Amino acid sequence: MAARTFLLRAATAVLAAAGAIGAATMPVSSATFSDLPGWAEATLADSFAAFRRNCPKLARKAPAFAAACRAQAALPGAVDEPAARAFFEAWFRPVRIGADGSGFLTGYFEPEIAASRTRTARFTVPVHRRPDDLVAVDPADPPAGVPAGLSFARRSEAGLAAYPDRAAITAGALAGQGLELAWLADPVDAFFMHVQGSARLRFRDGGTLRVGFAGKSGHPYTAIGRIVVEEGHIPREELDYARLRAWLKAHPAEAARIMAHNRSYIFFAPVEGLDEADGPVGAAGFPLLPEVSLAIDRAHHAFGMPFWIDARLPATDTAAAPFRRLMIAEDRGSAVVGEARGDVFFGSGEAAGARAGRIRHAATFYRLVPRAAPAPGAR
Secondary structure, three states: OOOOOOOHHHHHHHOOOOHHOOOOOOOOHHHHHHHHOOOHHHOOOOHHHHHHHHHHHHHHHHHHHHHHHHHHOOOOOOOOOHHHHHHHHHHHEEEEEEOOOOOOEHHHHHHHEEHHHOOOOOOOEEEEEEEOEEEEEHHHHHOOOOOOOEEEEEEEEEEEEEEOOHHHHHOOOOOOOEHHHEEEEEHHHHHHHHOEEEEEEEEEEOOEEEEEEEEOOOOOOHHHHHHHOOOOOOOHOOHHHHHHHHHHHOOHHHHHHOOOOOOOOOEEOOOOOOOOOOOEOOOOOEEOOOOOEEEEEEEEEOOEEEEEEEEEEEEOOOOOOEEEEEEEEEEEEOOOOOOEEEEEEEOOHHHHHHHHOOEEEEEEEEEEEOOOOOOOOOO
C-alpha cells in the first residue's frame, strides 16, 4: 500500500455514501483542552510518535507547524505520556470544526485473505499489479482522448484513452499480460480488498505477501452499499460491512452485477520491509497505527495534522462506548470527502474488519492549530 492507498477503504467507503460531509469549509470555533471530552484521561504517546514522524514533510507543506516541529525534535527519543501531553498543550490550541456532532466517521482495516501464487481450480480471481501503460492524469483538466473526471488513463501509440473499468477487467481485459501478483478464491474478497486498498495475502505454503495500492483504473468510485439498499436487498438500518459481505457471497450473480457498478478497479504492488505487527503503509508513507492513524480529505488537511475526535462508536454488537482519540492524518480515501470527515484505521484481520465495518457515526472534530510560540501550562 506504499502509496495508498487512496484508501479506498473501508467498508467505510462502501457503506458511507449517505454520510459524507460536503467539501465546503465549515465554521470553526475556538476551544481549550479542558473543553475536549476525555482529554484528561487520553493516552497521547502513540499520537506524539505519529506526529513526530510526519513533521519533516508537514513543516514544509504547512509552515505554521514549523515551530512545533522544531520543538518536538528537541525532545528525547522516547517521549512518555506526561511529556506528550505537555507538548501538545504547549504548542497547540484546539479549534472545533462545525457544530457538535456535525462530523462523520467511518472505519477501515487491512484484510487477511487466503491466496495462491498460481491459478488453480479454486483460486481464479487475479490480484493485478500496475500495468505499464497506466498513467495518472488531472481529472479536472484531462488531456485529449480522456473523459473529464478520470484520474488515470491508458497510454498507447495513438495517445491517451480511458482505461478499462472493473467490468471489463473482470471479463478479462488484462488477461495474458502477466500482471497477476496472486490469485484469490472469491470475487467478493477481492472487491473488499480493493475497497481497503491493502491486504495480507496468506499462501497455502505458509508464506505471506503484503500488498498495497499502486494505481487504479481512474473511473469514479461508487459505493455499492447504497445500491444494495435502494434495490431492497438489505434495510438501510441493518447495513454494515459484515451484512453486506455475507449478502454478496450468498448471491453471486447479483453480486457480480452490483460490484460492476463500482467502475474503479485497484492495482497493487508488493510492500516490503514491514514487520508482522506493522499496519499497512498509508498515503503519508508510514505504517498505519490502529486508532491513531486517520484518513482525511487532502483538499482540506495535510498529512501529519492532529485531530481530537469525540464520538460514540460500537464497542460490541450491541453496545456503544465513547471514542475519544488524538488522531494524526496519515492516509486518504476516495470516499473521505469534507473537512469534518475521517476514516479510522482499526488494524488488521477479521476482528478489526468487524469493528471497522460497523462505523458510520456522527462525531465532533477538533483540529489542533499550532501556536507560534509555546504556552506552558496552557489549558
